Amino acid sequence: MPAPRELDPHASLASYFGAEIRRLRERLGWTQERLAEELGWSLSTVASVETARRSPPAGFPEKADLVYGLPEVLAHLAELVRSQPRWFERYLDLERQARRINMWSMHLVPGLFQIEEYARAILKAGRPMDPPEVIEERLAERMKRQQILERAEPPQLSVILHEAAVKQPVKSVDVTRAQLQRLRDLGRRPNIRIQVLPFAAGEHAGIDGAFTIFEFSDEPPVGYALCRDSGRLIDQADEFEWATLNYDQLKAEALSPEASIGMITGAMSHIWIDRNP
Incomplete structure (x- = not known):
């Protein structure tokens, strides 16, 4: 089985939150199983949060702050994650x-397969009131996605x-x-x-x-x-x-x-x- 891909903590707030949970866990030398036991959550929940495949459930950040001995740092970060149109x-x-x-x-x-001019036309048609700089920013993000190919x-x-x-x-x-x-x-x-x-x-x-x-x-x-x-x-x-x-x-x-x-x-x-x- 291939090794799991490393999460990019700069990709999104959710990714950053997950990376922090993992960094703090590894600093203590804990496995995901140990963290799940300390938090009182399932192993699958811990793994999914660390990899940003799900948002932290209610109560998870607060309990993680207690386990890690942090002054509501993760709880505050989780609020930012949830406030984003993400x-x-x-x-x-x-x-x-x-x-x-x-x-x-x-x-x-699909966006993963779109060429630049096709994507630009689609973005303009879907958001005709958006200024050109916004369209170009969204276009650049779409083209960047194709790097996985x-x-x-x-x-x-x-x-x-x-x-x-x-x-x-x-x-x-x-x-x-x-x-x-x-x-x-x-x-x-x-x-x-x-x-x-x-x-x-x-x-x-x-x-x-x-x-x-x-x-x-x-x-x-x-x-x-x-x-x-x-x-x-x-x-x-x-x-x-x-x-x-x-x-x-x-x-x-x-x-x-x-x-x-x-x-x-x-x-x-x-x-x-x-x-x-």
């Missing part, structure tokens, strides 16, 4: 740490796109074609599997919206349901089971990777955009 920070933490990512996207090419040991990705995402023109013919070319090139990498769910599939298991399933080397998998400006962690057993079943159903109904690459290639020659009113 749903996407949590998503990014999961994305960075996952060894496998299963993703369903209905309308657009170029790691020495990149995650395994299984991505299912609806045909609507493949055939949705964005910005211009040239930009759309370049985006499809990028998608096709990524689909040929050994660690990336891309499938397209055709219109002919009709109603389907992903019709409620996009979601992602993250698998890890040392922790149970979790899911994330995504919508426009928010997201929701899927970690309850029954709900996660449904997400997994839905993904498996989409995968079974989608075209094969080879046929999907063929559809993407064909779409590159049939892009039509009418900007006239």
Whole structure:
């Protein structure tokens, strides 16, 4: 089993909180099991907090302050963590740490696969009132996420796109074609599997919206349901089971990777955009 990836404490406030819990534990020479015993929480809770895969539950920071002999330092930090609009920070933490990512996207090419001009157009369309500097800041963050694709040991990705995402023109013919070319090139990498769910599939298991399933080397998998400006962690057993079943159903109904690459290639020659009113 590969070693767990190190958490970047600068990635988010949640990551910093988790890194502090771990740093203080290791300074005492304690294992996670020992800390869990001292805190009165489960081992899985301690591990998930340390890796920022969940927020510290109520009472956890205060008890940790007592155990570590700190004057409400962790409790104050936890308040900052909870006050942040951090749903996407949590998503990014999961994305960075996952060894496998299963993703369903209905309308657009996922951010991990977007080229710069495509992403910029999407960001502008979704937030037309945002000033250019805000758009560019968000664009830079999106492009930075793609660094995980170029790691020495990149995650395994299984991505299912609806045909609507493949055939949705964005910005211009040239930009759309370049985006499809990028998608096709990524689909040929050994660690990336891309499938397209055709219109002919009709109603389907992903019709409620996009979601992602993250698998890890040392922790149970979790899911994330995504919508426009928010997201929701899927970690309850029954709900996660449904997400997994839905993904498996989409995968079974989608075209094969080879046929999907063929559809993407064909779409590159049939892009039509009418900007006239």
